[in-house]
Amino acid sequence: MLDLLYRLKEMGFNRMKLTPSKAYFCLMTLLASCLFSAFSVAAESSKISLSRDQVENIVRRSYQYVAIYNVNNKAAEAPESSPMGTGGWNKLSLNTSLFDASIKLIARPNNDTLYQIAMLDLRDQPMILDVPAFDSMYVSLETSAYDHYVSVPLSSVKGDYKKPEKVLFYTARTQGYTAGDEIAGIDRYLEMSGDFVIAFHRIMPHANEPEKFNRISDQINALKLMSLSEYQGKPAPAPSAINFPAVGATDADVFGNNLLEVMQFIFNHTTFDPQDELDQALLAAYKPLGIEPGKAWDPLTAAKIDGDLFREVTGEVQKTVLGMLADAANNTRFLPLIFQPKGQIALETLIVQSVIGPIGLPLTEAIYPPVAAQDGKPMNALNNYVIKISKDEMPPAKAFWSLTLYDRQNGFFIPNEHNKYSVGENAGFKLNADGGIEIHVAAEKPAGVPKENWLPVQRRDEAIDLSLRIYAPDLEKMKTWKAPSAVLVN
Incomplete structure (x- = not known):
């Protein structure tokens, strides 16, 4: 004045x-x-000066949260008509078609199981998933909140899905419910670590068996999601108002544009363990920036950080992880470690699983061995490759296996007019007379190669990746089994 x-x-x-x-x-x-x-x-x-080392520490400790925030919120915000979209929270997206190149909500999606996605807002009351029995050789339910720790509460590997079950989800903050309260007809009670959760079914559809596929499709459509009120025959309450920070087209966009706003939101809707080392290190990294659980976000008073530097460092972390995974020895080291519950996974592994693609399965459910080029060079769509697997070298799957082709930069399917992105029991494959298989990566189908065994690329200078998925792996055989290599053809 x-x-x-x-x-x-x-x-x-x-x-x-x-x-x-x-x-x-x-x-x-x-x-x-x-x-x-x-x-x-x-x-x-309010501008905060951070050294490059401090920025890298924050990026590394935040990556698991940013990656899963992007995935979960994109799924909830996407319209019901889109792949993986639920059109809101406390809604269920049912899918009876294998994904194609239009799927962009998640890196390295698969084309061998059907995704059934429930996006849960557990603030106002518990949500209940009514799960039918399934005839499929592989089914699992996977859950994760914004901390990207992974749990698999139901799985055919563990003998589930032989009978219907009703599963109730809640958090320490859920209104109107206290842990330990029993409700008639509920078979399982799952306490989540965050208020906003993805509960995600993978179902092997037996797409090459029409009668069985139709039966499984009917079972998929029997999946139901309801609030506790609806389960008890009462009207569902109107959801509490909430404003979500913007998602990013990529994880680097969040780090560059609105990291502090996103992390403040996550802090306010996540349960942190005072005894957990990673939880406490994360909170300590953000406290000097004014981001703490329970605080309201105020853009006028919030600290200002160098978004360009955060974006740059995020790119370096991504590049380091992808480069490290190009080494077969590193893949062997990380495969048994990724996608585990809280307390059973280290920071480095959390970063790896978040960079390669959030929401995967742990070792006991599935293994994701990459198929590298035999000459050790990065694979490129300018070249043709062949992957030869003899009968004795087939992936040791108790359920089934598949091989999927991606562009390396984004982890998306490579568009092609044949709608062919993987080779396997659902997308199709043909074995040789000796029980082995040859899979070809090429712009044009090589003469004499069954179309089921061909993975099309667009002939251009583009890095590509091949990823095996082995469902219900035989862990004893996995000790000596080696992933095949891609041999340069031209």
């Missing part, structure tokens, strides 16, 4: 003969100018 009066005096305001309306306009203009200056000073003073 003193500044305002001084500026009025400087302008000779006391000597000006103004009408009341003009005087009011001048006063408001000057007041706005002073307020803008004050906000500018406040914003400038």
Whole structure:
């Protein structure tokens, strides 16, 4: 106010003969100018100077949260008509068609199981998933909140899905429910670590067996999601209002554009363990930035960070992980470690699983061995490759296996007019007379190669990846089994 009066005096305001309306306009203009200056000073003073090492520490400790926030919220925000989209929270997306190249919500999706996605908002009351029995040789339910720790509460590997079950989900903050309360007809109670959760079924559809496929499709459509109120025959309450921070087209976009806003939101909807080392290190990294559980986000007073630097460091972390995984020895090391519950997984592994693609299965459910080029060079769509697997070298799957082709940069299917992205029991394959198989990666189908065994690429300078999926792996045989290599053909 003193500044305002001084500026009025400087302008000779006391000597000006103004009408009341003009005087009011001048006063408001000057007041706005002073307020803008004050906000500018406040914003400038709230800028936080971080070293590159500090930025890298924050990126590495935040990656699991940013990656899964992007995946979960994109699925909830996407319309029901889109692949993996639920059109909102506390909704269920049912799918009876194998994915194609239009799927962009998650890196390295698969084309061998059907995804059934429930996006849960557990703030107001518990949600209940009514699960039928399934005839498929492989089914699993996987869950994760924003911390990207993975649990598999139901799985055909463990003998589940032989009978229907009702599963109730809640958190420590869920209103109207206390842990330990039993409700008639509920078979399982699952406490989640966050208020916003993905509960995600993978179902092997037996797509090459039409009668069985139709039966499984009917079972998929019998999946139901309801609130506790609806389960008890009452109207579902209106959801509490909430504003979600914007997702990013990529994880790097969140790190560059609105990291602090996203992390404040996550902090307010996540259960942190005072005894967990990773939880406490994360909270300690953000406290100097003013981000703490229970605080309200205020963009006017929030700290300012160098978004460009955070984006740059995120790219370096991604590049380091992908480069490291190009080494077969590193893949062998990480495969048994990824996608585990809280307390059973290290920070480095959390970063790896978040970079390669959130929401995967642990070792006991599935293994994802990459297929590298035999010459050790990065694979490129300018070349043709063949993967030869003899009968004795077939992937040791108790359920089934598949081989999927992706572009390396984004982890998406490579579009092609044949709608062919993987080789396996659902997408199709043909064995040789000796029980082995040859799979070809090429722009044009090589002569004599069954179309089921061909993975089309677009002939251009583009890095590509091949990933095996082995469902219900024989862990004893996996000790000596080796993934095949891709041999350069041209």
